[in-house]
Amino acid sequence: LKENKDWLLPYAAFCVLRDKYKTPNFNNWKTHKRYVAGKIATMFDAKHKDYSAVMMHAWVQYQLHLQLTEAIDYAHNLGISLKGDLPIGIYRYSVEAWAEPELFGMDFQAGAPPDQFSDLGQNWEFPTYNWEVMKADGYNWWKKRFAVLERYFDAMRIDHILGFFRIWRMPIDATQGVLGYFYPAIPVTREELHANHIDFNEDRFCKPFINDSIIHHTFGEEADVVKAHFFELNSNGLYKFKPEFDTQRKLSDSFKKQSWDWKEEKLLSLAANVLFIIETTQDGDNVYHPRFNMEKTLSFANLPEWERVKLAEIYNDYFFVRQDDLWYEKAMEKLPALLTSTKMLICGEDLGLVPDSVPVVMDQLAITALKVQRMPSENIPFYDPKNASYMNVVTASSHDSSTLRQWWHEDREMTQQYFNQQLKQYGTAPWDLLPDFSEMIMKQHLYTDAMLAIFPIQEFLATDHRLMNENMDDERINVPAIFPHYWRYRMHLKLEDLKTETAFNQKISDWVKDSGRK
Structure with missing residues (x-):
């Protein structure tokens, strides 16, 4: 307790209050809705009614520390290094959000723009970070x-290192990542739009554009029923959602209470039929x-052609030109201060829509980059691991992707191309x-110049028909576009049985030694 009081006291107290009120949502607790260190400290007085409960949670954490330390020592004695993981976000109703809410943007949600995982983007639903507040005390x-993490691990993977450059931020009333925007970012202003001769109207550009044609196109024969239930007609002949349905969050909540024949996704899509997302600055300006x-x-399709051309130019400038210097600056504010505080080898998960500044910063700070073969940052169908330089981690799959065996079935045309071009098979x-x-595939990754080659255990098992599931x-670990958490993988083999697979284990051992990765 003495050595870990900064985190262990609030954590143990949080667990007791969570269990007492049967929810981690501290906003719904009867007491201690706001964390006050002095009041929490009294719970660790032997005379306090919750003393036994908080001490039990502290004791469990100590036992976990002992068990993990024992496992680490065992691995180290075998000459094995261990890499831990640093998630980019926190849960909205976690002890961190309760104890230090000023560090987080609780009015927003973090996620990712549309990518290979989801056409609608990802909404992770955790709060964003108040970086300026964190900067004030040196990112303590x-x-x-x-x-x-350094107590246990020799190396660390920073999940979504792009979040240290910028984060994909959504308003709290959105449910889909497609309604987000990069933060920080150089936005588009009214002055810029007017300079491009665009007659900017906030209602037309920032609210869902819905007319009769769009409703009939979306719902067909059910269009009139949908209009009557969900929409109001404006004086200009356009429709708007009724107040009880005028955000994605309200729509989703309504579908939890009542089921209709038409699909929720269609209405959510109409709610996202906008051209711009509004950000209100600290000065109150939009x-x-x-x-x-x-x-x-469909909103874009209903604009005249000249306006579509102008907006496309602004769009491309926003996403691919104007932000890079800003994001470089923001990353170099944070990452050097953090990297100098640890001796761990730092690996950055740099997948997704990667701006040009990311590899520059990672090279300058000697952060190893992640190369997942099927998710190349270049405009190529798949990455060839033989091209990986030393400061890289190569892998065939990740915990967020399908396994190799699943991927083989996802796109037969891609599979055929991969089979002929990458595996050199006729x-x-x-x-x-x-x-x-x-x-x-495993050997093509192992026999490379990359510093590390790391694989999910499923890919090792896929090399033996007797051992694969x-x-x-059942071998998929996570689908990042699904919330709440999808993590549910359990290995179908017992470790005790796997240890007896002498030929399999020797095969893997030989690969590691022969490739110089011993």
């Missing part, structure tokens, strides 16, 4: 996280961020990924 909150994939919206690709080809879909 982050340094304390690093220090705890600035604007182009909606991702603006040109694919003819038609087999229907299933065979163990021999799994082994070939018969149901490949």
Whole structure:
């Protein structure tokens, strides 16, 4: 308790209050809705009625520390290094948000723009960070996280390192990532729009554009029923959602209470039929961020051609030109201060829509980058691991992706191209990924210049038909576009049984030694 009081006292108290009020949402607690250190400290007085409960939670944390330390020591004695993980976000109703709410943007949600995981983007629903507040004390909150991880790990993977450059931020009333925008970012202003001869009208550009044609196109024969239930007609002949349905959050909540024949996704799509997202600055002024994939919206399609051309130019400038210097500056404010606080090797998960400043910063700060073969940052179908330089981590799959065996079935045209070009095989690709080809993929990653080659255990098992799971879909770890958390993978083999697989284990051992990764 004495050595870990900064985090352990609030954590143990949080657990007791969470269990007492049967919810982690501290806004709904009868007492201690706001964290006050002095009041929490009294719970650790032996005479306090909650003393036994808080001490039990502290004791459990101590036992976990002992167990993890024992496992770490065991691995280190075998000459094995261990890499931990630093999640980019926190849960909205966590002890961190309760104890230090000033560090977080509780009125916003973080996520990701549309990508290979989701056409609608991702909404992780955790709050954003108040970086200016964190900067004021030298990012002490982050340094304390690093220090705890350093007790156990030799290397650390920073999840979504792009979040240190900028985060994808959504208003709290959105449910889909597509209604987000980069923060910080240089926004679009009314002056810029007017300079491009665009007669900017906030209602037309920032609210869902819905007319009779769009409703009938979306709902067909059910259009009149939908209009009557969800919409009001404006004086200009356009429709707007009724007040009880005028955000994605309200729509989603309404579908939890009542089911209709038409699909929720169609209404959510209409709620996202906007061209710009509004950001209100600290000065109270409105600035604007182009909606991702603006040109694919029905709102965009209903503009005259000259206006579409002008907006496309602004869109491309916003996403691909104007932000890079700002994001470089923001990353170099934070990351050097954090990296100098630890001896761990730092690996950055740099997948997604990667701005040009990211590899520059990572090279300058000697942060190893992640190369997932099927998620290349370049405009190529797949990444060839032989091109990886030393400051890289190569892998065939990640915890957020499908396994190799699943990926083999996702796009048969891509699979065929991969089979012929990357694996250098003739003819038609087999229907299933065979163990021999799994082994070939593993070796192509191991025998490279990359500092590290790390794989999910499922990919090792895929090299042996006796050990792979018969149901490949049971091997998926996470689908990042699904909230709440999807993590549910359990290995179908017992470790005790896997240890007896002498030939399999020797095969893996030989790969590691022969590739110089011992």
